[in-house]
Amino acid sequence: VQHSRRAFLSLASGLALSGIARPATSSETLPAWLVSYREPSSRLIGAALSDTFAWRRLAELTDTFGPRLSGSPALEDAIRWALRQMRTDGLDHVRGEPVMVTHWVRGEESLDVLSPYPSRVAMLGLGNSVGTPREGIEAPLVVVSGFEELESRRAEVAGSIVLINVPYTDYFSTVGYRTTSASRAGRVGAVAALVRSVGLDGLRTPHTGVTTYQSDGPRIPAAAVSVEDASRLARLAARGPVRLRLVMGAQMLPDAQSSNIVAEISGREKPDEIVVVGAHFDSWDVGTGAIDDGGGCIVTWEALRLMRALNLRPRRTVRLVLFVNEENGLRGALAYRDQHKSELSNHVLMLESDSGVFRPRGFGFTGTPDARDTLESIALLLSHVGADRIGPSGGGPDIGPSVAMAQIPAMSLETDESKYFLYHHTAADTVDKLDALDMARCAAAVAIVAYVVADLPQRLGQPAGTQ
């Protein structure tokens, strides 16, 4: 989707007038303690929605540096760029916090049918997979419909390249085939594991993602094939013997030096109490990591940029953390937890965006009922951007370790994720799939939640009147 600035501004002002499909919240319906937040919220929404800045910044990031796999020069160059931009934005305490990250490289890779007739298969090696010998692995194909058949046909599977061909239903039901097939297939003697891509039907589009080896089992190469190719291999195998050659130059190199990106709006009264907003800055090495999770980085970053631009400095500190190595190591998440262990008890709230910055719907939240009550009131301010639902559970992979260690209230931005798993971990994860106005809405929603929670007289979840 392309956006002319003019059409956008006219749309944005039209929406400001019309209130976007939700009735405007009048001050009378707000709890008394929230009324004073109406004005800064309106300014945050106005500043976000009257510009395509977030989309353009994401386009600049992803157009220029492309994908940002942990250990790659592009990730480090993009981190330097982001730190420079944050200083230009006037954010406080901008810094990289050192993290040693997983350094996996894909290398050249291919999968060919050798017989009954030579042809090429659309595939992507799975992240963290071992490679094949240089000349590849040649073996017969065995296709199974799941782990039960993998076990029951183990005599045939031994020595084969096995395709675990499970149709996608939803991500959380099928991602386990991607993460565990290599270990399970290796254990029954397969020489390589293929999985049907975990994602919505695409256009011959393989989806990568991490695979995990159990420490006590064999490590065999693992790759995803496109939905079309999985079906084709299954039909070929049903007609007769199929022989494949898999070549994967994948390698796990020694850990590499990288950084979590941190920047703040320092609190004016209680700078040691902290509201964290964040996302992950690394991506897979296909596409440009715009949806997963460049967009999340930009909209959480926008929350701070907008506060700074509008000179809104809350009582507590709002801290932006852009984590590294979420995709294939989670080292950024663990490093943040460990490096900030002593101040985790001062973390009032942690909020992550890692499900795409499509049209916002609201936030998931995990925390005490009192904190939820407060957030549901704050959400009244988000009706203008359509983000006023507070769902039953919040969190995210990057804030997860800190949240778990210190029982920190946790939120996640929720959006229209209907197409998220069409693009997820594919070459099609590019900025054009995101809409500038929806990104602006996401940024405004994150900014308002972060600002109000950081500015409340009492700490989130504490009774009003307490400090």
Added chain:
Amino acid sequence: VQHSRRAFLSLASGLALSGIARPATSSETLPAWLVSYREPSSRLIGAALSDTFAWRRLAELTDTFGPRLSGSPALEDAIRWALRQMRTDGLDHVRGEPVMVTHWVRGEESLDVLSPYPSRVAMLGLGNSVGTPREGIEAPLVVVSGFEELESRRAEVAGSIVLINVPYTDYFSTVGYRTTSASRAGRVGAVAALVRSVGLDGLRTPHTGVTTYQSDGPRIPAAAVSVEDASRLARLAARGPVRLRLVMGAQMLPDAQSSNIVAEISGREKPDEIVVVGAHFDSWDVGTGAIDDGGGCIVTWEALRLMRALNLRPRRTVRLVLFVNEENGLRGALAYRDQHKSELSNHVLMLESDSGVFRPRGFGFTGTPDARDTLESIALLLSHVGADRIGPSGGGPDIGPSVAMAQIPAMSLETDESKYFLYHHTAADTVDKLDALDMARCAAAVAIVAYVVADLPQRLGQPAGTQ
């Protein structure tokens, strides 16, 4: 889409009972001369719709041999397979008719952004393009919005790799950018031409297709980039200078020996009068050429197979012609015209399927009003398969030269083409995009038209009572 045979049969029989969304045509509403065709038409529909044979045959062809580019061993092997299958089907006069075809090969190819920051672009060289030197072509990028800007910025374009970045509206309005950009850009001094893919928005999916050099101009390499990459290159160029390297190993080799595939149901009374049904057997070298045009080949072939299986032998000959080299030479079409010149005046009708075998709608027809009247009556028999519309114009690239030479009445199968240009000339042109029941409907529709026209007492377009 996967089809279990059982679900399919139950669906097909349900549809036979319900008459699919169109009222059943009772014999009373048919013209008297058509009534006797009701019974064979019902048998053709019944035989087609009670089986997934057409889809399975297309799957076997495309799964096994993959794409069938002119000059490739896969095309010749697939031709031999088809000839064997046709003999097994019991068709008459099965033969290959020799054709010398264009022999273009793609070779290795890539397009990289060198600066402002290195990254890879999703591209496909255009068919019949010249290659680059082995080390590629390095040049600055110039992006233009059309041919007018190409001319007005010729000073900048000279020495550049130019991207002609015209958004897709519909195929016939935009395909000219693909076919002529290389010549036009070469004429103003560009060293290579890129076009925005001519097709619906995909998933980082470049669309190949033929480009044509004017005989008196320079020949520069030409490639299509995905819609996403075209937009990205345009944004990069708007931000500052961009330098690219294009590598294309494309080569035009000497013409290769190939064949049109011909098979018949010989007419029982007038075997010298001929109804041709056909499609093109070659494809581009990406995807597996299932939609363009393997499906057309199978459904026209099915028309003959079904007649033979049901022992329906019309008065005239029904001839299947599967043309080669439609995509990048049209040599099969020209060879058929030239080799059959003496009998073109005996061609009663030529029918081509080259727009995908999705749910059928009917046929386009070009011919005399009398012939149209007859076909509109015959179409009454097609209401059960939803193919009873006779549209204003028929024809096709393969039958075109013969039709033009001898003013032969011309038909084209028309289907729901809404997704045709999503898959067209891409890696996603695979059999799973086609539905077995829709293919069966297409086959039945082609079979009925071919059978009735071939069997009418009078020649199509002649008054009843004449012979």
